[in-house]
Amino acid sequence: MLSESRIQDLNQPLLEEHQLQFNFLTDLLARRQVDAGQVVQQLIDFQVAIPSWALGTGGTRFGRFPLGGEPRNLEEKINDVGLLHQLNGSSNSISLHIPWDIPQDIAGLQQQLSEQKLVIDSVNSNTFQDQKDQHYSYKFGSLSNTEAGARQQAIQHNIDCIRHGQALNAKTLTVWLADGSNFPGQQHLRRAYLRTQESLAAIYEAMPSDWNMLIEYKPYEPNFYSTVIPDWGTSYSLCQSLGENANVLVDLGHHLPNTNIEQIVGRLQQFGRLGGFHFNGSMYGDDDLTTGSTKPFQLFLIFNELVDAARDQTVTNPTVAYMIDASHNVKDPLEDLLQSVENILSAYAKALLVDRTALYEAQEKNDVVRAEEIMRDAFLLDVRPLVAEAYRRAGGALKPVAAYRAAGIREQLIQQRGKLSLSTGL
Numbered sequence: 001m002l003s004e005s006r007i008q009d010l011n012q013p014l015l016e017e018h019q020l021q022f023n024f025l026t027d028l029l030a031r032r033q034v035d036a037g038q039v040v041q042q043l044i045d046f047q048v049a050i051p052s053w054a055l056g057t058g059g060t061r062f063g064r065f066p067l068g069g070e071p072r073n074l075e076e077k078i079n080d081v082g083l084l085h086q087l088n089g090s091s092n093s094i095s096l097h098i099p100w101d102i103p104q105d106i107a108g109l110q111q112q113l114s115e116q117k118l119v120i121d122s123v124n125s126n127t128f129q130d131q132k133d134q135h136y137s138y139k140f141g142s143l144s145n146t147e148a149g150a151r152q153q154a155i156q157h158n159i160d161c162i163r164h165g166q167a168l169n170a171k172t173l174t175v176w177l178a179d180g181s182n183f184p185g186q187q188h189l190r191r192a193y194l195r196t197q198e199s200l201a202a203i204y205e206a207m208p209s210d211w212n213m214l215i216e217y218k219p220y221e222p223n224f225y226s227t228v229i230p231d232w233g234t235s236y237s238l239c240q241s242l243g244e245n246a247n248v249l250v251d252l253g254h255h256l257p258n259t260n261i262e263q264i265v266g267r268l269q270q271f272g273r274l275g276g277f278h279f280n281g282s283m284y285g286d287d288d289l290t291t292g293s294t295k296p297f298q299l300f301l302i303f304n305e306l307v308d309a310a311r312d313q314t315v316t317n318p319t320v321a322y323m324i325d326a327s328h329n330v331k332d333p334l335e336d337l338l339q340s341v342e343n344i345l346s347a348y349a350k351a352l353l354v355d356r357t358a359l360y361e362a363q364e365k366n367d368v369v370r371a372e373e374i375m376r377d378a379f380l381l382d383v384r385p386l387v388a389e390a391y392r393r394a395g396g397a398l399k400p401v402a403a404y405r406a407a408g409i410r411e412q413l414i415q416q417r418g419k420l421s422l423s424t425g426l
């Protein structure tokens with residue numbers, strides 16, 4: 001939808017100022033023995049998957065305010081991710097949600113994906129809603145349900161997800177369970193865990209050997225007394241019992257306020273069990289706001305753990321899958337996703353700039369203030385010229401949100417798909 005030359009035209013008036021800022025930063029970093037070009041290359045290589053359910057306006061249980069032009073089917077969702085990828089060069093993959101995105105025309109989809117330079121990242125199962133024609137209800141759980149038939153149905157759904165994913169060369173199944181209880185005594189806590197473990201083992205057994213399972217934890221919602229997989233420890237223990245292709249997924253919104261998420265990230269890498277991320281921003285819980293909108297320092301500290309572990313040869317963690325899991329009520333979802341990716345790349349760039357030798361030295365000497373200053377030095381540097389340069393070198397826009405608006409993309413989408421088009425999803 002956007003031609004490369006259109007993006008170049010939009011970049012043209014911004015180029016001079018960009019060069020000025022980028023050159024300044026390059027010189028400044030060179031004085032500190034950091035090669036700006038190398039950092040830019042690492043930013044270009046960093047890709048964040050976009051979930052199919054984030055492309056339409058999200059909502060809350062109090063209502064939804066559709067924006068128009070929302071993708072109505074998988075083809076249109078892929079198209080939207082393709083647009084994002086054209087603008088920022090950093091979103092080359094899409095995560096599917098079954099049954100919302102069951103692939104029909106496999107050959108057509110494969111062709112579309114390759115034309116838009118995209119791949120399918122992961123497949124997410126859905127056992128938190130009842131689908132019509134479904135025999136057993138998930139009202140009282142899925143993989144942990146007390147009824148064997150309901151568990152079997154949920155196991156089969158996850159296996160079906162794998163089959164759908166295989167058709168499009170995906171290699172990851174993400175499992176998030178809403179299972180839990182709302183009132184004390186409602187559920188036998190240990191038995192619910194054991195039933196879940198057994199169900200997950202059945203799915204794991206059916207999974208091809210080159211696939212990975214990511215197990216997401218969440219302390220509350222939609223259940224408010226207990227959740228079967230509430231925390232990283234439970235996810236971790238399940239992964240340990242399943243095998244090496246099961247790993248923990250950290251969704252930034254799935255922690256109680258003030259949890260030290262960066263430490264969890266560090267621990268999981270130490271244990272070789274960090275499988276992936278769902279990025280979003282959060283004030284209170286699973287708010288699904290723009291990543292980095294409220295706590296950019298926390299995001300930086302998380303990336304600091306990732307960069308640090310990547311440089312440590314004693315850490316043998318599998319490749320981490322990065323995805324955004326956010327969709328809120330008031331923004332154009334495509335603008336929201338562009339902002340999220342930008343905040344993620346900025347946090348990563350800052351983490352790459354931490355003077356690690358000096359930091360280790362300060363840590364060894366217990367020089368608290370010096371250590372903190374080193375972190376602040378990296379965090380407070382304005383790295384936007386590095387991120388913009390990464391976009392530009394990848395053929396994207398220097399300022400993706402501005403380019404998206406200037407190109408009138410939402411208006412075009414509304415014209416094509418209608419004012420009332422509704423995306424399937426939450």
Ligand code: AOS
Nearest residue numbers: 053124176216251278286325
């Ligand atoms: C739910 O809270 C989890 O974050 C899921 O990862 C995800 O949002 C859901 O599967 C989307 O339907």
Ligand code: ZN
Nearest residue numbers: 216251278325
């Ligand atoms: Zn999530």
Ligand code: ZN
Nearest residue numbers: 251253254286
């Ligand atoms: Zn969530």
